Amino acid sequence: MVKICFSQIDVEPSHPDLNVERMLQAIDEAKQNNTDIIIFPEMCIPGYLLGDTWEQTAFLKDCLSYGEDIIAASQDICIIFGNIAVDWDKKNTDGRVRKYNALYTAYNGKLIKPEKSPYPFVIKTLFPNYREFDDSRYFFSLQSLATELKLNLNDILSPVKVNIKGQELNLGCILCEDGWSDDYAFAPIDILCQNYKLDMLINISASPYTFGKNNKRHRVFAKQAKDNNIPLIYVNNIGIQNNGKTIYTFDGSSTVYDENGNIIATCPAYKAQNNYINLLGNDEYTPLPIPQNDDISNIYQALHYGIKKFLKNIRMQKVIIGISGGIDSAVASALYADILGAENITLINMPSKFNSATTKGLSSQLAHNLGCNYAIVPIQEVVDFTVNQFENTDITHLATNDVHKVQVSSFVKENIQARDRSARILAGMAASISGGFTCNANKAETTVGYSTLYGDQSGFLAGLADLWKYQVYELAHYLNEHVYKREVIPQGIIDIVPSAELSSEQDVDAGKGDPIKYPYHDYLFRAFVESWQKVTPEDILLWYSEKTLEEHIGCKAGLVDKYFATAKDFICDLERWWNLFTGMAVAKRIQAPPILAISRRAYGFDHRESQNGPYYTKAYKQLKAKLLGDNL
Amino acid sequence: MVKICFSQIDVEPSHPDLNVERMLQAIDEAKQNNTDIIIFPEMCIPGYLLGDTWEQTAFLKDCLSYGEDIIAASQDICIIFGNIAVDWDKKNTDGRVRKYNALYTAYNGKLIKPEKSPYPFVIKTLFPNYREFDDSRYFFSLQSLATELKLNLNDILSPVKVNIKGQELNLGCILCEDGWSDDYAFAPIDILCQNYKLDMLINISASPYTFGKNNKRHRVFAKQAKDNNIPLIYVNNIGIQNNGKTIYTFDGSSTVYDENGNIIATCPAYKAQNNYINLLGNDEYTPLPIPQNDDISNIYQALHYGIKKFLKNIRMQKVIIGISGGIDSAVASALYADILGAENITLINMPSKFNSATTKGLSSQLAHNLGCNYAIVPIQEVVDFTVNQFENTDITHLATNDVHKVQVSSFVKENIQARDRSARILAGMAASISGGFTCNANKAETTVGYSTLYGDQSGFLAGLADLWKYQVYELAHYLNEHVYKREVIPQGIIDIVPSAELSSEQDVDAGKGDPIKYPYHDYLFRAFVESWQKVTPEDILLWYSEKTLEEHIGCKAGLVDKYFATAKDFICDLERWWNLFTGMAVAKRIQAPPILAISRRAYGFDHRESQNGPYYTKAYKQLKAKLLGDNL
Structure with a gap:
């Protein structure tokens, strides 16, 4: 019987001092519990998403030095942990010093070298090269090392052998992506299991949360345990990490699978915890159900955790939210009040002459329901002053001394x-209370840049910008029903037509509002950005012509005919949004606040994009001409 | 004798239609000139920095279809060009369809397959994985393919054989990074030259401009030609491409080296050109000098080209620049007036009560010198109104009905x-004239976030944000002396102390100004961001303690003693800026405008960073304690 502690710690990226302090505490506790092996997540000393901090020599040395502290703490306990490894005599392909994403095993003050490894640690074999991941920018993979040494992976991959109470154990140790090998030429687990009789598999990970991802993980990892008939221990960290533009929560959700692929122990999502399990003995465990992870409660949990932690990291205790009487700012208000306490939230309604009594009333009602701080700060005077000032300013062309003035259009x-x-x-008021103000944009608006730069698109964080409008509504219901258990977000806000109320053309009382028809465009835009092979107007138009569009993008049947009387109308709408999505909206996203990632492709440095302007393929133009009855 | 055209075209990223149109024109011209072989740059059909556009199936098919047009145009001319290649039956390691960064050779309507290649094209072997490059995110390398096929590179790398006028030529064809192999385990050129008797080397590239980089390229490529005793043709594109946050100019500067490593033909920087050369015959060429590329004239050229092209791409014809009477906005004004014509530039001076008569006068003088449009739009009234409005707004805590007000500090x-x-x-006036306004930040300010978000840090482009303050001054002199050949930037602007003039503490007439001491901090900050292995406070403090700091960072001798009387002063200054650089400035850069890259590490998506807050290593803390005489 081997007593194992899987330690789901909160990893602070770029702060080895804090991480090692937490690890030493966890090790102490595990020792007191007579633990044989304690397992920490991947890169738990340095953190994982650090950007070019990996190019700082001093930081690398510091991480190694902290690694020594952990090794020194391994008297009478076997410690498995992730850290950077450096070979100062070799180079990465960028010419910088050689760095490995490594799994160390320390026992009684010494590192255990896997039999065939050239180093006293396990090296990550497979590098994710999609979404937010940048492993291949910084690290050298075991696969590259094998190539360099003119070996194949069979010659270099081997288990970690530890002797626990006289029993020799073969631990198949891998790192994160090594367990997600379906699309790679080699599967580290298969190589290990074919060449060795293993006692268990250990996957240390730094795996960010994605809506629905854990379902897939359970399928893949359970199968690995079952196929090889050995237990598998998956240890993931909690915390938040970011690549600047995009912020990821790490949900932990560390899990132990038995040799039949059943879940026999888990850590809860987003909670630091030492959890214990006895393996290879006579303990019997009842299989646990697969934790559900694909409804709005999971999104709420990720948002709550991520925003709370982000606020803590940037030491922000007071938040200002501009509220319009619309759904996005109302959901943001309820969420932030839930996170920081209503007393730390100031809601500000900023009416102009275009704001209806309806939305002003709903704003006030929301603020009262939540018990936040509330203020009304009108904008009309300064807006009028500004237009006046502009239109009365002499602009002199000094080459000719001609004087002209500008005209301010209603759009401007x-x-x-x-x-x-x-x-x-908002920026001034937030600074005055030493706080920040939020960006309340949703993902549909963000997709097409339906927002004003330095206006509603600004803020310290765009917490809801990875949620489609339908998810914002789901969250509103969830907050009312399950979090507050009363109607804090007034039903009127849920029912009203979404509108910016910036002109008489957007009069909510007349039912006028946004040009985005969310029940259709949410799904169209989602196809643009979240599809596996990304969808473009060519695909959309083909599906439209085949009458399979609604099915393909997942919106309600009948909407296409409802919104578009003719092919021309349809194409006009499609090109309008595609032009924005790949045009002005890119420029706006470049200057957007950081976004908290929820979906499988968030804006920022997850969905990577260049400001190259819209493009239509040959095939699109041909199909369009055919549908419009034009000759090309 | 073989007549070769190296075609340095202007590549528009994500616009295969435009690129192929240009290529077909170049091919026509080359045919009329009886050319045997025409060579185009890497990825000249799709462009290179496209972000996740590579995940669009329709776009991939479109590029292949345009590639067919080029193949069809190869009657009686051998065409070498770069394009994406797709193997629809295989997968990349991210599970998406297999994509290669490929060099195609078409002749008489057919592709020529390199002898040992599994495909009818050459595959890029080495992938740059630093700075702005993302090859390994999207493409599958020849090295990975060899591993997958259980081959080594010797088994799969082979030249392209073409028969020109009865003469069989062995062309050693490589792509960009394949020629920069110093830090890789394999050098494609060496493998080719060891296994085959080649007639020439051809390197097709998509190589962005970096200040001083061409010097290194000449050294490396000349040596390759000389060592192998064959000519080398380097073909690079012009144009601009971006990864959203950072914009790169491509300078072309295509070059032919003879078998002795001499330059025998070049295309000028930033100019689309078909250039011709006869090789393997009796033509004699006089060696050309290495074009100089490391003084301010090159920076001017890159900025001028890059900004002009960016404005054209986003169809911006009118630009507004806020001018303060300081050096950054003055240089921006002179540069944009040079690019767009003074008649398309509107300079706006926006005084508050803190702006001196001196800087107001200098602003007016600058505008007159340039002959731009000029306006004065004061801000004091709205600033006063705003402070007043804030301080008189009732904020009600609705849970208790307590009412409070804010106090606006002088910093706010x-x-x-x-x-x-x-x-x-600026944003309103720019919108009123359907133009944009510039961000005039320099790199020192950008490093430490000495700017206001949604204030002077905003704009459609930060054109000077990759220039240190000393380079801004160099550019000022260059504009006066070499571009305008008269004093358009008043000497008073060059001489005045840099100041934001936002309070009485920043009174230029009293010689008060920025807290940044540019002659020292320019170099300190450069060490943080541009050093090969990045420099941190640990390195800086060590050098300070060894009295080698000025030498290490390259600033003038004597400055450290001049600015810092004691170690405590020095450390206090160091930590102040490091805290900002890795703290608030990261948050500001996330929302900064796109930056035009000049240096070997620009902000944006070149220097990648996470918002993780400042960190000090163990060793730093120990050294600090020692210097301060503290006990740890």
């Missing part, structure tokens, strides 16, 4: 209002 | 001024 006036609200009032 | 007032200028006036 809309954006002046939005910037007045955010850059003048 | 500074930022209110900055946001009023940019978000209210």
Whole structure:
């Protein structure tokens, strides 16, 4: 019988001092519990998403030095942990010093070298090269090392052998992506299991949360345990890490699978915990159900955890939210009040002459329901002053001394209002209370840049920007029903037509609002950005012509005919949004606040994009011409 | 004798239609000139920095279809060009369809397959995985293919054989990074040259401009030609490409080296050109000098080309620049007036009560010298109104009905001024004339976030943000002396102390200004961001203690003693800026405008960073304690 502690710690990226302090505490506790082996997550000393901090020599040395502290703490306990490894005599392919993403095994003050490894640690074999991952930018893989040494993986991959109470154990140790090998030429687990009789598999990970991802993980990892008829221990960290533009929560959800692929122990999501299990003995465990992870409660949990932790990291205790009487700002208000306490939230309604009594009333009602701080700061005077000032300013062309003036169009006036609200009032008020103000954009708006730069698109964090509008509504219901258990978000806000109320064309009382028809466009935009092979107008138009569009993008049947009377209308709408998505919206996203990732492809440095302008393929143009009856 | 055209075309990223049109024109011209072989740059059909556009199936098919057009145009001419290649039956390691960065050779309507290649094209072997490059995210390398096929590179790398006028030629064809193999386990050129008798080397590239990089390229490529005693043709594109946050110019500078490593033909930087050369015959060429590429004239050229092209791409014809009477906005004004013509530039001076008569006068003088449009739009009224409005707004805590008000500090007032200028006036005025406004930040300010978000840090482009302050001054002199050949930037602007003039503490007439001491901090900050292995406070403090700091960072001798009387002063300054650089400045850069890259590490998506807060290593803390005489 081997007593194992899987230690789901909270990893602070770029802060080895804090991480090692937490690890030493966990080791102490495990020792007191007579643990044989304690297992920590991948890169638990340095953190994982660090950007070019990996290029700092001093930081690398510091991580190695902290690694020594952990090794020194391994008297009478076997410690498995992730850290950077450096070979100062070799180079990465960028010419910088050789770095490995490594799994160390320390026991009685010494490292245990896997039999065939050239180093006293296990090296990560497979590097994820999609979404937010940048392993191949910084680290050298075991696969590359094998190539360099003119070996194949069979010659270099081997288990970690430890002797626990006189029993020799063969531990098949891998790192994160090594367990997700379906699309690679080699599967580290298969190589290990074919060449050795293993006692268990250990996967240490730094695996960010994605809505629904754990379902797949359970399928894949349970199968690995079952196929090889040995237990598998998956240890993941909690915390948040970011690549600047995009912030990821790490949900932990560490899990032990038995040799039949049943879940026999788990750590809860987003909770630091030492959990214990006895393996290879006579202990019997009842299989646990697969934790559900694909409904709005999981999104709520990820948002709550991620925002709370982000606020803590940037030491922000007071938050200002501009509320319009619309759904996005209402959901943001309820969420932040839930996170920080209503007393730390100031809601500000900033009416112009275009704001209806309806939305002003709903704003006030929301603030009262939540018990936040509340203020009304009107914008009309400064907006009028600004338009006046502009239109009365002499602009002199000094080469000719000609004097001219500008005319401010109604479209420009809309954006002046939005910037007045955010850059003048919210930014100034937030600074005055030493706090920040939020960006309440949803993913549909963010997709097409339906927002004003330095206006409603600004803020310290865009917490809801990875949620489609339908998910914002789901979250509103969830907050009312399950979090507050009363109607804090007034039903009127849920029912009202979404509108920016920046002109008389957007009069909510007349039922006028956003040009985005969310029940259809949410799904169209989702196809653009979240599809596995990304969808473009060519695909959309083909599906439209085949009458399979709704099925393909997943929106309600009948919507296409409802919104578009003719092919021309349809194409006009499609090109409008595609032009924005790949045009002005890219420019806006470049200057957008950081986004908290929820979906399988968030904006920022997850969905990577260049400001190259819209493009239509040959095939699209041909199909369009055919549908419109034009000759090309 | 073989007549070769090296075609340095302007590549528009994500616009295969435009690129193929240009290629077909170049091919026509080359045919009329009886050319045997025409060579185009790497990825000249799709472009290179496209972000996740590579995940669009329709786009991939479109590029292949345009590739067919080029193949069809190869009657009586051998065409070498770069394009994406797709194997629809295989997968990349991310599970998406297999993509290669490929060099195609078409002749008489058919592709020529390199003898040992499994495909009718050459596959890029080495992938740059630093700075802006993302090859390993999207493409599958020849090295990975060899591993997958259980071959080594000797078994799969082979030349392209073409028969020109009855003469069989062995062309050693490689792509970009394949020629920069110093840090890799394999050198494609060596493998080719060891296994085959080649007639020439051809390197097709998509190589972005970096200040000083061409010097290194000449050394490396000349040696390759000389060592192997064959000519080498390097073909690079011009144009601009971006990864969203960072914009790169491609300077072309295509070059032919003879078998002695001499330069015998070049295309000029940033100019689309078909250039011709006869090789393997009796033509004699006089060696050309190595074009100099490391003084301010090259930076000017890159900025001029890059900004002009960016403006064209986003169809911006009118630009507004807020001018303060300081050096950054003055240089921006002179540069944009040079690019777009003074008649398309509107300079706006936006004084508050803190702006001196001196800088107001200098602003006016600058505008007159350039002959731009000029306006004065004061901010004091709205700033006062805003402070007043804030301080008189009732904020009600609705849980208790307590009412409180905010106090606006002088620091907050500074930022209110900055946001009023940019978000209210410049953004509004720019929209009113259907133009954009510039961000004039330099790299020193950008490093430590000495700027206001939604204030002076905003704009459509930060054109000077990869220039240190000393380079901004060099550029000022260059513009006066070599571009305008008269003093358009007043000497007073060059001489005045840099200051934000946001409070009475920043009174230029009293010689007060920025807290950044540029002659020292420019170099300190450069060490943080541009050093090969990045420098941190640990390195800086060590060098300080050894009295080698000035030598290490390259600033003038004597400055450290001049600025810092004691070690405590020095450490206090160091930590102040490090805290900002890795703290608030990261948050600001996340929302900064796109930056035009000049240096070997620009902000944006070149220097990649996470918002993780400042960190000090163990060794730093120990050294600090020692220097301060503290006990740890």
